[in-house]
Amino acid sequence: MSEARGGRPGGPRRPRQDRAIGEQARPAGQRERSGVQRDRFTAVDDARRVAFAVLRAVGDEDAYANLVLPKMLRAKRLDARDAAFATELTYGVLRGRGAYDALIASVTDRALSEIDAPVLDVLRIGAHQLLAMRVPDHAAVATSVALARVEVGAGPSGLVNAVLRSLVGLDLATELDRLAAEAGGSEDARLALVSSHPEWIVRSLREALRAHGSDPAELPVLLAADNEAPAVALCALPGLAAPRKLLEPDTRVELEPGRWSPTAAVVRRGDPGAVPAVRDGNARVQDEGSQLVAHVLAAAPLEGRDEAWLDLCAGPGGKAALLAAVAATRGARLTAVEVAPHRAELVRTSLAGIRRSHGEDAVTVRVADGREVGDDEPAAYDRILVDAPCTGLGALRRRPEARWRRTPADLGSLGPLQRELLGSALRAVRPGGVVAYATCSPVLAETRLVVDDAIRAAGKQGLEVERLDTPAVLATVPGAESMPGVAAGQAVQLWPHTHGTDAMHVQLLRRR
Structure with a gap:
Protein backbone atom coordinates (compact mmCIF):
# COMPACT_ATOMS: atom_id res chain seq x y z
CA MET A 1 0.00 0.00 0.00
CA SER A 2 1.28 3.44 -0.88
CA GLU A 3 1.89 5.62 2.11
CA ALA A 4 1.14 9.31 2.34
CA ARG A 5 4.05 11.67 2.32
CA GLY A 6 4.90 13.36 5.55
CA GLY A 7 3.25 16.59 6.62
CA ARG A 8 5.02 19.84 6.00
CA PRO A 9 6.90 21.60 8.78
CA GLY A 10 5.58 24.93 9.93
CA GLY A 11 4.69 27.16 12.80
CA PRO A 12 1.38 27.46 14.63
CA ARG A 13 -1.70 26.59 12.66
CA ARG A 14 -3.47 29.48 11.02
CA PRO A 15 -7.11 30.03 11.99
CA ARG A 16 -9.59 28.77 9.38
CA GLN A 17 -11.72 31.86 9.18
CA ASP A 18 -11.19 32.58 5.48
CA ARG A 19 -12.40 29.44 3.76
CA ALA A 20 -12.00 29.33 0.00
CA ILE A 21 -14.42 26.47 -0.42
CA GLY A 22 -17.42 25.18 1.46
CA GLU A 23 -20.35 26.40 3.48
CA GLN A 24 -20.56 27.94 6.91
CA ALA A 25 -18.38 26.39 9.57
CA ARG A 26 -20.05 24.99 12.67
CA PRO A 27 -20.77 27.63 15.31
CA ALA A 28 -18.43 27.81 18.25
CA GLY A 29 -19.44 25.44 20.99
CA GLN A 30 -20.71 22.83 18.55
CA ARG A 31 -17.48 21.06 17.77
CA GLU A 32 -18.28 17.79 19.47
CA ARG A 33 -20.74 15.55 17.69
CA SER A 34 -23.75 14.09 19.44
CA GLY A 35 -24.08 10.38 18.98
CA VAL A 36 -20.42 9.85 18.08
CA GLN A 37 -19.27 6.25 18.29
CA ARG A 38 -18.13 4.82 21.58
CA ASP A 39 -15.50 2.76 19.77
CA ARG A 40 -14.04 5.09 17.19
CA PHE A 41 -12.68 2.22 15.08
CA THR A 42 -15.91 0.25 14.70
CA ALA A 43 -18.75 2.77 14.53
CA VAL A 44 -19.42 6.24 13.22
CA ASP A 45 -22.19 8.82 13.67
CA ASP A 46 -25.20 9.00 11.36
CA ALA A 47 -24.43 12.50 10.08
CA ARG A 48 -21.18 11.39 8.46
CA ARG A 49 -22.77 8.21 7.18
CA VAL A 50 -25.53 10.24 5.52
CA ALA A 51 -22.97 12.50 3.84
CA PHE A 52 -21.07 9.48 2.59
CA ALA A 53 -24.25 7.83 1.28
CA VAL A 54 -25.26 10.96 -0.63
CA LEU A 55 -21.81 11.28 -2.19
CA ARG A 56 -21.98 7.66 -3.27
CA ALA A 57 -25.43 8.17 -4.79
CA VAL A 58 -24.12 11.19 -6.70
CA GLY A 59 -21.08 9.25 -7.90
CA ASP A 60 -22.68 5.91 -8.68
CA GLU A 61 -26.19 6.86 -9.76
CA ASP A 62 -25.81 10.41 -11.12
CA ALA A 63 -28.22 11.45 -8.38
CA TYR A 64 -28.73 15.08 -7.40
CA ALA A 65 -27.70 15.87 -3.85
CA ASN A 66 -30.56 18.34 -3.35
CA LEU A 67 -33.03 15.51 -4.01
CA VAL A 68 -31.28 12.67 -2.19
CA LEU A 69 -30.04 14.45 0.93
CA PRO A 70 -33.43 15.57 2.33
CA LYS A 71 -34.80 12.03 2.00
CA MET A 72 -31.83 10.55 3.86
CA LEU A 73 -32.01 13.18 6.60
CA ARG A 74 -35.68 12.35 7.15
CA ALA A 75 -35.00 8.62 7.10
CA LYS A 76 -32.30 8.95 9.76
CA ARG A 77 -34.39 11.43 11.78
CA LEU A 78 -31.38 13.60 12.52
CA ASP A 79 -31.89 16.57 14.79
CA ALA A 80 -31.31 20.07 13.42
CA ARG A 81 -27.65 20.23 14.45
CA ASP A 82 -26.72 16.87 12.98
CA ALA A 83 -28.72 17.56 9.82
CA ALA A 84 -26.80 20.83 9.40
CA PHE A 85 -23.51 18.97 9.88
CA ALA A 86 -24.43 16.34 7.28
CA THR A 87 -25.50 19.08 4.86
CA GLU A 88 -22.24 20.98 5.34
CA LEU A 89 -20.20 17.83 4.74
CA THR A 90 -22.14 16.87 1.62
CA TYR A 91 -22.15 20.22 -0.12
CA GLY A 92 -18.72 21.21 1.11
CA VAL A 93 -17.21 18.10 -0.46
CA LEU A 94 -19.18 18.51 -3.71
CA ARG A 95 -18.06 22.12 -4.08
CA GLY A 96 -14.48 21.54 -3.04
CA ARG A 97 -13.85 18.21 -4.72
CA GLY A 98 -11.35 19.50 -7.25
CA ALA A 99 -9.28 21.31 -4.63
CA TYR A 100 -9.40 18.43 -2.16
CA ASP A 101 -8.39 15.94 -4.84
CA ALA A 102 -5.38 18.08 -5.71
CA LEU A 103 -4.30 18.22 -2.07
CA ILE A 104 -4.86 14.50 -1.55
CA ALA A 105 -2.80 13.75 -4.66
CA SER A 106 -0.01 15.97 -3.34
CA VAL A 107 0.48 13.91 -0.17
CA THR A 108 0.29 10.38 -1.59
CA ASP A 109 2.32 8.47 -4.15
CA ARG A 110 -0.80 6.71 -5.38
CA ALA A 111 -2.63 8.18 -8.38
CA LEU A 112 -6.19 9.17 -7.59
CA SER A 113 -7.38 6.91 -10.40
CA GLU A 114 -5.96 3.98 -8.40
CA ILE A 115 -7.99 4.83 -5.29
CA ASP A 116 -11.45 3.25 -5.19
CA ALA A 117 -14.21 5.84 -5.48
CA PRO A 118 -15.75 5.11 -2.02
CA VAL A 119 -12.33 5.50 -0.37
CA LEU A 120 -11.77 8.76 -2.22
CA ASP A 121 -15.10 10.05 -0.92
CA VAL A 122 -14.03 9.22 2.64
CA LEU A 123 -10.78 11.12 2.07
CA ARG A 124 -12.69 14.11 0.74
CA ILE A 125 -14.98 14.07 3.77
CA GLY A 126 -11.95 14.01 6.05
CA ALA A 127 -10.17 16.73 4.09
CA HIS A 128 -13.18 19.04 4.25
CA GLN A 129 -13.39 18.66 8.01
CA LEU A 130 -9.67 19.32 8.44
CA LEU A 131 -9.36 22.24 6.05
CA ALA A 132 -12.71 24.05 6.03
CA MET A 133 -14.59 23.24 9.25
CA ARG A 134 -14.08 23.65 12.97
CA VAL A 135 -13.83 19.94 13.61
CA PRO A 136 -10.83 19.10 15.83
CA ASP A 137 -8.06 17.36 13.91
CA HIS A 138 -8.16 14.17 15.94
CA ALA A 139 -11.93 13.88 15.47
CA ALA A 140 -11.73 14.51 11.71
CA VAL A 141 -9.06 11.83 11.26
CA ALA A 142 -10.49 9.25 13.65
CA THR A 143 -14.07 9.48 12.38
CA SER A 144 -12.88 9.25 8.77
CA VAL A 145 -10.89 6.10 9.57
CA ALA A 146 -14.00 4.74 11.29
CA LEU A 147 -16.13 5.66 8.29
CA ALA A 148 -13.75 3.81 5.99
CA ARG A 149 -13.84 0.71 8.20
CA VAL A 150 -17.64 0.69 8.45
CA GLU A 151 -18.54 1.62 4.88
CA VAL A 152 -15.63 0.28 2.83
CA GLY A 153 -13.73 -2.25 4.93
CA ALA A 154 -10.63 -2.42 7.10
CA GLY A 155 -8.16 -2.59 4.21
CA PRO A 156 -8.16 1.08 3.12
CA SER A 157 -8.23 2.50 6.65
CA GLY A 158 -4.45 2.72 6.81
CA LEU A 159 -4.34 4.83 3.65
CA VAL A 160 -7.11 7.07 4.98
CA ASN A 161 -5.26 7.54 8.25
CA ALA A 162 -1.92 8.32 6.57
CA VAL A 163 -3.31 10.74 3.98
CA LEU A 164 -5.41 12.72 6.44
CA ARG A 165 -2.59 12.97 8.97
CA SER A 166 -0.50 14.49 6.19
CA LEU A 167 -3.13 17.19 5.76
CA VAL A 168 -3.25 18.14 9.45
CA GLY A 169 -1.98 21.67 10.01
CA LEU A 170 -2.24 22.80 6.40
CA ASP A 171 -4.01 26.01 5.38
CA LEU A 172 -6.31 25.44 2.42
CA ALA A 173 -5.80 28.72 0.56
CA THR A 174 -2.02 28.67 1.07
CA GLU A 175 -1.68 25.10 -0.16
CA LEU A 176 -3.83 25.70 -3.23
CA ASP A 177 -1.77 28.77 -4.15
CA ARG A 178 1.38 26.70 -3.74
CA LEU A 179 0.10 23.86 -5.91
CA ALA A 180 -1.03 26.32 -8.58
CA ALA A 181 2.38 28.00 -8.62
CA GLU A 182 4.14 24.63 -8.88
CA ALA A 183 1.89 23.57 -11.75
CA GLY A 184 2.39 26.78 -13.71
CA GLY A 185 -0.03 27.16 -16.58
CA SER A 186 -2.55 29.85 -17.42
CA GLU A 187 -4.51 32.13 -15.13
CA ASP A 188 -7.61 30.08 -15.89
CA ALA A 189 -5.78 26.93 -14.77
CA ARG A 190 -4.83 28.64 -11.51
CA LEU A 191 -8.39 29.83 -10.92
CA ALA A 192 -9.72 26.36 -11.70
CA LEU A 193 -7.58 24.89 -8.93
CA VAL A 194 -8.07 27.50 -6.22
CA SER A 195 -11.83 27.80 -6.87
CA SER A 196 -12.46 24.08 -7.43
CA HIS A 197 -13.99 24.40 -10.91
CA PRO A 198 -13.04 22.49 -14.07
CA GLU A 199 -10.88 24.68 -16.27
CA TRP A 200 -13.32 24.56 -19.21
CA ILE A 201 -16.03 26.05 -16.99
CA VAL A 202 -13.67 28.82 -15.86
CA ARG A 203 -12.98 29.68 -19.50
CA SER A 204 -16.68 29.57 -20.40
CA LEU A 205 -17.64 31.86 -17.52
CA ARG A 206 -14.89 34.33 -18.38
CA GLU A 207 -16.17 34.45 -21.96
CA ALA A 208 -19.76 34.83 -20.73
CA LEU A 209 -18.88 37.79 -18.51
CA ARG A 210 -17.17 39.56 -21.38
CA ALA A 211 -19.88 38.76 -23.95
CA HIS A 212 -22.76 39.84 -21.69
CA GLY A 213 -21.22 43.19 -20.86
CA SER A 214 -19.65 42.46 -17.47
CA ASP A 215 -16.00 42.88 -16.54
CA PRO A 216 -14.01 39.61 -16.91
CA ALA A 217 -12.04 40.77 -13.86
CA GLU A 218 -15.12 39.78 -11.85
CA LEU A 219 -14.44 36.11 -12.59
CA PRO A 220 -12.74 35.25 -9.24
CA VAL A 221 -15.67 36.78 -7.35
CA LEU A 222 -18.15 34.85 -9.51
CA LEU A 223 -16.29 31.58 -8.89
CA ALA A 224 -16.23 32.29 -5.16
CA ALA A 225 -20.00 32.91 -5.24
CA ASP A 226 -20.47 29.44 -6.76
CA ASN A 227 -18.90 28.03 -3.59
CA GLU A 228 -21.20 29.84 -1.16
CA ALA A 229 -24.36 28.28 0.23
CA PRO A 230 -27.30 30.14 -1.34
CA ALA A 231 -30.09 31.57 0.73
CA VAL A 232 -33.37 29.69 0.41
CA ALA A 233 -36.05 31.83 -1.25
CA LEU A 234 -39.77 31.17 -1.17
CA CYS A 235 -42.25 32.19 -3.87
CA ALA A 236 -45.73 33.19 -2.71
CA LEU A 237 -48.05 32.22 -5.57
CA PRO A 238 -50.24 35.21 -6.53
CA GLY A 239 -53.87 34.71 -5.56
CA LEU A 240 -52.93 31.90 -3.16
CA ALA A 241 -50.48 33.54 -0.77
CA ALA A 242 -48.95 36.96 -0.22
CA PRO A 243 -45.30 37.62 0.67
CA ARG A 244 -46.38 39.76 3.63
CA LYS A 245 -48.33 36.77 4.97
CA LEU A 246 -45.19 34.63 4.79
CA LEU A 247 -43.34 37.27 6.79
CA GLU A 248 -45.64 37.08 9.81
CA PRO A 249 -43.64 36.16 12.95
CA ASP A 250 -43.14 32.44 13.49
CA THR A 251 -40.99 30.88 16.18
CA ARG A 252 -39.95 28.05 13.84
CA VAL A 253 -38.96 29.99 10.72
CA GLU A 254 -37.42 33.45 10.29
CA LEU A 255 -38.13 35.13 6.95
CA GLU A 256 -37.34 38.50 5.40
CA PRO A 257 -38.53 40.17 2.19
CA GLY A 258 -36.95 39.09 -1.05
CA ARG A 259 -34.40 41.37 -2.61
CA TRP A 260 -35.77 41.59 -6.17
CA SER A 261 -38.88 39.50 -6.82
CA PRO A 262 -42.30 40.82 -5.74
CA THR A 263 -43.34 37.30 -4.76
CA ALA A 264 -40.21 36.37 -2.79
CA ALA A 265 -39.41 35.86 0.88
CA VAL A 266 -35.97 34.67 2.00
CA VAL A 267 -35.46 32.09 4.75
CA ARG A 268 -32.90 33.24 7.32
CA ARG A 269 -33.53 30.53 9.89
CA GLY A 270 -35.54 27.35 10.12
CA ASP A 271 -37.09 24.77 7.82
CA PRO A 272 -39.05 26.25 4.90
CA GLY A 273 -41.25 23.17 4.99
CA ALA A 274 -42.61 24.43 8.32
CA VAL A 275 -44.17 27.48 6.63
CA PRO A 276 -47.93 26.78 6.40
CA ALA A 277 -48.23 28.21 2.88
CA ASP A 287 -34.73 31.05 -6.44
CA GLU A 288 -35.47 34.74 -7.01
CA GLY A 289 -33.84 34.55 -10.44
CA SER A 290 -36.27 31.85 -11.54
CA GLN A 291 -39.18 33.90 -10.20
CA LEU A 292 -38.04 36.90 -12.23
CA VAL A 293 -38.03 34.86 -15.44
CA ALA A 294 -41.75 34.19 -15.00
CA HIS A 295 -42.46 37.79 -13.99
CA VAL A 296 -40.61 39.14 -17.05
CA LEU A 297 -42.70 37.02 -19.41
CA ALA A 298 -45.89 38.03 -17.61
CA ALA A 299 -44.90 41.72 -17.80
CA ALA A 300 -44.01 41.75 -21.51
CA PRO A 301 -46.30 43.99 -23.59
CA LEU A 302 -48.59 42.14 -26.00
CA GLU A 303 -50.50 43.17 -29.08
CA GLY A 304 -54.01 41.75 -28.93
CA ARG A 305 -55.54 39.05 -26.75
CA ASP A 306 -53.91 37.61 -23.61
CA GLU A 307 -55.69 34.36 -22.85
CA ALA A 308 -53.52 31.33 -23.68
CA TRP A 309 -50.14 30.85 -21.99
CA LEU A 310 -47.73 27.95 -22.57
CA ASP A 311 -44.80 26.53 -20.62
CA LEU A 312 -43.05 24.42 -23.26
CA CYS A 313 -40.57 22.62 -20.93
CA ALA A 314 -42.51 22.66 -17.68
CA GLY A 315 -40.84 20.03 -15.50
CA PRO A 316 -40.47 19.99 -12.55
CA GLY A 317 -43.03 22.80 -12.33
CA GLY A 318 -41.60 25.76 -10.42
CA LYS A 319 -41.94 28.42 -13.11
CA ALA A 320 -45.15 26.76 -14.35
CA ALA A 321 -46.75 27.23 -10.93
CA LEU A 322 -45.88 30.93 -10.80
CA LEU A 323 -46.98 31.50 -14.39
CA ALA A 324 -50.24 29.62 -13.82
CA ALA A 325 -50.97 31.66 -10.70
CA VAL A 326 -50.34 34.98 -12.48
CA ALA A 327 -52.35 33.83 -15.51
CA ALA A 328 -55.30 32.83 -13.33
CA THR A 329 -55.43 36.28 -11.72
CA ARG A 330 -55.78 37.75 -15.25
CA GLY A 331 -58.35 35.28 -16.52
CA ALA A 332 -55.82 33.45 -18.70
CA ARG A 333 -55.03 29.71 -18.77
CA LEU A 334 -51.70 27.93 -18.76
CA THR A 335 -50.84 24.80 -20.70
CA ALA A 336 -47.80 23.00 -19.28
CA VAL A 337 -45.99 20.61 -21.62
CA GLU A 338 -43.43 18.10 -20.36
CA VAL A 339 -41.93 15.25 -22.37
CA ALA A 340 -41.07 12.95 -19.44
CA PRO A 341 -44.09 11.36 -17.71
CA HIS A 342 -42.50 11.31 -14.25
CA ARG A 343 -41.62 15.00 -14.54
CA ALA A 344 -45.14 15.73 -15.75
CA GLU A 345 -46.38 14.26 -12.47
CA LEU A 346 -44.13 16.70 -10.61
CA VAL A 347 -45.70 19.52 -12.61
CA ARG A 348 -49.19 18.35 -11.65
CA THR A 349 -48.16 18.33 -8.01
CA SER A 350 -46.75 21.85 -8.33
CA LEU A 351 -50.01 23.09 -9.87
CA ALA A 352 -52.35 21.46 -7.36
CA GLY A 353 -52.86 24.68 -5.42
CA ILE A 354 -53.79 26.56 -8.59
CA ARG A 355 -56.42 23.98 -9.43
CA ARG A 356 -57.86 24.08 -5.92
CA SER A 357 -58.20 27.85 -6.00
CA HIS A 358 -59.13 28.49 -9.63
CA GLY A 359 -60.61 25.22 -10.83
CA GLU A 360 -59.41 22.36 -13.00
CA ASP A 361 -59.69 24.44 -16.16
CA ALA A 362 -57.11 26.98 -14.97
CA VAL A 363 -54.24 24.79 -16.10
CA THR A 364 -53.64 21.81 -18.35
CA VAL A 365 -50.66 19.45 -18.10
CA ARG A 366 -49.74 17.46 -21.20
CA VAL A 367 -47.09 14.83 -21.79
CA ALA A 368 -45.70 15.79 -25.19
CA ASP A 369 -42.52 16.69 -27.02
CA GLY A 370 -42.16 20.46 -26.97
CA ARG A 371 -40.40 20.36 -30.33
CA GLU A 372 -43.66 19.27 -31.97
CA VAL A 373 -46.02 21.81 -30.42
CA GLY A 374 -45.23 24.51 -33.00
CA ASP A 375 -46.34 22.27 -35.84
CA ASP A 376 -49.29 20.75 -33.97
CA GLU A 377 -50.65 24.10 -32.68
CA PRO A 378 -49.35 26.90 -34.90
CA ALA A 379 -49.99 30.47 -33.70
CA ALA A 380 -52.11 29.17 -30.81
CA TYR A 381 -50.57 30.92 -27.79
CA ASP A 382 -50.14 34.46 -26.55
CA ARG A 383 -47.23 33.99 -24.13
CA ILE A 384 -44.75 31.11 -24.18
CA LEU A 385 -41.91 30.22 -21.83
CA VAL A 386 -39.03 28.10 -23.16
CA ASP A 387 -37.07 27.22 -20.03
CA ALA A 388 -34.68 25.12 -22.07
CA PRO A 389 -32.73 22.11 -20.78
CA CYS A 390 -29.16 23.30 -20.26
CA THR A 391 -25.90 22.50 -18.50
CA GLY A 392 -27.02 24.31 -15.34
CA LEU A 393 -23.72 26.15 -15.07
CA GLY A 394 -25.59 29.12 -13.64
CA ALA A 395 -26.80 27.11 -10.64
CA LEU A 396 -23.55 25.60 -9.38
CA ARG A 397 -24.31 26.99 -5.91
CA ARG A 398 -27.34 24.74 -5.69
CA ARG A 399 -26.14 21.78 -7.72
CA PRO A 400 -22.37 21.77 -7.23
CA GLU A 401 -22.06 18.23 -8.57
CA ALA A 402 -22.95 19.55 -12.04
CA ARG A 403 -19.48 21.05 -12.39
CA TRP A 404 -17.96 17.55 -12.21
CA ARG A 405 -20.73 15.83 -14.15
CA ARG A 406 -20.90 18.12 -17.16
CA THR A 407 -18.35 18.18 -19.98
CA PRO A 408 -17.74 20.54 -22.93
CA ALA A 409 -19.47 17.93 -25.11
CA ASP A 410 -22.75 18.72 -23.31
CA LEU A 411 -22.77 22.18 -24.85
CA GLY A 412 -22.75 20.61 -28.29
CA SER A 413 -25.32 17.93 -27.50
CA LEU A 414 -27.83 20.30 -25.85
CA GLY A 415 -27.52 23.03 -28.49
CA PRO A 416 -29.69 21.37 -31.17
CA LEU A 417 -32.42 20.62 -28.61
CA GLN A 418 -32.42 24.22 -27.37
CA ARG A 419 -32.72 25.53 -30.94
CA GLU A 420 -35.51 23.12 -31.84
CA LEU A 421 -37.52 24.01 -28.74
CA LEU A 422 -37.17 27.74 -29.34
CA GLY A 423 -38.06 27.27 -33.00
CA SER A 424 -41.17 25.34 -32.00
CA ALA A 425 -42.19 28.12 -29.62
CA LEU A 426 -41.81 30.76 -32.34
CA ARG A 427 -44.18 28.77 -34.52
CA ALA A 428 -46.62 28.18 -31.66
CA VAL A 429 -46.90 31.85 -30.65
CA ARG A 430 -49.38 34.01 -32.55
CA PRO A 431 -48.33 37.20 -34.34
CA GLY A 432 -48.09 39.90 -31.68
CA GLY A 433 -47.40 37.31 -28.97
CA VAL A 434 -44.24 36.95 -26.89
CA VAL A 435 -41.77 34.13 -26.24
CA ALA A 436 -39.29 34.12 -23.34
CA TYR A 437 -36.19 32.00 -23.93
CA ALA A 438 -34.53 31.24 -20.58
CA THR A 439 -31.63 29.12 -19.39
CA CYS A 440 -29.95 28.61 -16.06
CA SER A 441 -26.63 29.11 -17.80
CA PRO A 442 -24.81 32.26 -18.89
CA VAL A 443 -22.65 30.42 -21.41
CA LEU A 444 -22.83 31.88 -24.93
CA ALA A 445 -23.40 28.51 -26.58
CA GLU A 446 -26.64 28.19 -24.58
CA THR A 447 -27.82 31.80 -24.67
CA ARG A 448 -27.19 34.40 -27.38
CA LEU A 449 -26.01 31.94 -30.02
CA VAL A 450 -29.15 29.83 -29.63
CA VAL A 451 -31.37 32.89 -30.01
CA ASP A 452 -29.42 34.12 -33.02
CA ASP A 453 -29.78 30.78 -34.79
CA ALA A 454 -33.47 30.40 -33.92
CA ILE A 455 -34.34 33.85 -35.28
CA ARG A 456 -32.39 33.11 -38.45
CA ALA A 457 -34.14 29.75 -38.89
CA ALA A 458 -37.55 31.32 -38.27
CA GLY A 459 -36.85 33.87 -40.99
CA LYS A 460 -36.20 31.09 -43.46
CA GLN A 461 -39.65 29.72 -42.58
CA GLY A 462 -41.25 33.06 -43.31
CA LEU A 463 -41.65 34.13 -39.66
CA GLU A 464 -40.63 37.63 -38.64
CA VAL A 465 -39.23 37.71 -35.10
CA GLU A 466 -37.85 40.66 -33.15
CA ARG A 467 -35.95 40.92 -29.89
CA LEU A 468 -37.64 42.95 -27.17
CA ASP A 469 -35.76 45.16 -24.72
CA THR A 470 -35.86 42.62 -21.91
CA PRO A 471 -33.99 44.78 -19.34
CA ALA A 472 -36.62 47.50 -19.86
CA VAL A 473 -39.41 44.98 -19.23
CA LEU A 474 -37.64 43.71 -16.10
CA ALA A 475 -37.54 47.29 -14.82
CA THR A 476 -41.37 47.29 -14.81
CA VAL A 477 -41.49 44.34 -12.37
CA PRO A 478 -42.08 45.69 -8.84
CA GLY A 479 -38.92 45.24 -6.80
CA ALA A 480 -36.64 44.74 -9.79
CA GLU A 481 -36.60 48.38 -10.96
CA SER A 482 -33.14 49.08 -9.56
CA MET A 483 -31.35 45.81 -10.30
CA PRO A 484 -27.80 46.72 -11.37
CA GLY A 485 -25.89 45.21 -14.25
CA VAL A 486 -28.66 43.08 -15.72
CA ALA A 487 -28.45 44.24 -19.34
CA ALA A 488 -26.76 41.87 -21.79
CA GLY A 489 -27.64 43.68 -24.97
CA GLN A 490 -31.40 43.22 -25.27
CA ALA A 491 -31.35 40.20 -22.95
CA VAL A 492 -31.20 40.00 -19.15
CA GLN A 493 -28.30 38.19 -17.50
CA LEU A 494 -28.36 37.65 -13.74
CA TRP A 495 -25.26 36.70 -11.72
CA PRO A 496 -24.75 35.04 -8.33
CA HIS A 497 -22.01 37.47 -7.29
CA THR A 498 -23.95 40.57 -8.34
CA HIS A 499 -27.58 39.74 -7.66
CA GLY A 500 -27.44 36.79 -5.25
CA THR A 501 -29.49 34.70 -7.70
CA ASP A 502 -28.72 31.84 -10.04
CA ALA A 503 -27.16 33.02 -13.31
CA MET A 504 -30.44 33.08 -15.23
CA HIS A 505 -30.47 34.34 -18.80
CA VAL A 506 -33.71 35.48 -20.45
CA GLN A 507 -34.47 37.00 -23.84
CA LEU A 508 -37.96 38.15 -24.84
CA LEU A 509 -38.94 37.71 -28.50
CA ARG A 510 -42.03 38.93 -30.33
CA ARG A 511 -43.41 37.36 -33.46
CA ARG A 512 -44.52 40.00 -35.93
Missing part, protein backbone atom coordinates in the same frame (compact mmCIF):
# COMPACT_ATOMS: atom_id res chain seq x y z
CA VAL A 278 -45.45 25.87 1.69
CA ARG A 279 -47.14 22.87 3.29
CA ASP A 280 -50.42 23.83 1.63
CA GLY A 281 -48.89 24.28 -1.82
CA ASN A 282 -49.61 28.02 -1.88
CA ALA A 283 -45.92 28.91 -1.77
CA ARG A 284 -42.85 27.02 -2.88
CA VAL A 285 -39.08 27.08 -2.69
CA GLN A 286 -37.81 28.95 -5.75
